[in-house]
Amino acid sequence: MKKPNVAFICVHNSCRSQMAEALGKKLAGDVFESFSAGTETKPQINQDAVRLMKQAHGIDMEENQYSKLLSELPEIDIVITMGCNVRCPFLPCRYREDWGLNDPSGKEDAAFLVTMKLIEEKVLDLKRRIQEKVILDLSDSAEPKPAPQE
Secondary structure, three states: OOOEEEEEEOOOOOOHHHHHHHHHHHHHHHHHOEEEEEOOOOOOOHHHHHHHHHHHHHHHHHHHOOOHHHOOOOOEEEEEEEOOOOOOOOOHHHHHEEOOOOOOOOOHHHHHHHHHHHHHHHHHHHHHHHHHOOOOOOOOOOOOOOOOOO
């Protein structure tokens, strides 16, 4: 069965979405393919995020990741927006949700670590929901399953 493509979307694709892509690859690469992109780009990934991801998870985001535009993404099955408080452009997909994460850019390390931990928890929850076919079942019809009501 084909693994779904998940895109983590944020305005500049330099911090939260990059951390989500890296953690998605590390923690859920067996269940889904992780990508990230933004409506604008930055010359480099947020250096505090790079440093703290190396320390906390042993991941060098600059090794294989860079800030990129939505137009550079492959076909996407699941779109996860980070909570940028702006209207995200339409990106065709079969399922979409917003994680409502505050941007730690420009803040102390503790803010980055809190955001990183939330992303880790949300990536693992997304992995579980995909495995249990709660949000998307690529093996049956082309119709997405609705998000469960909380």
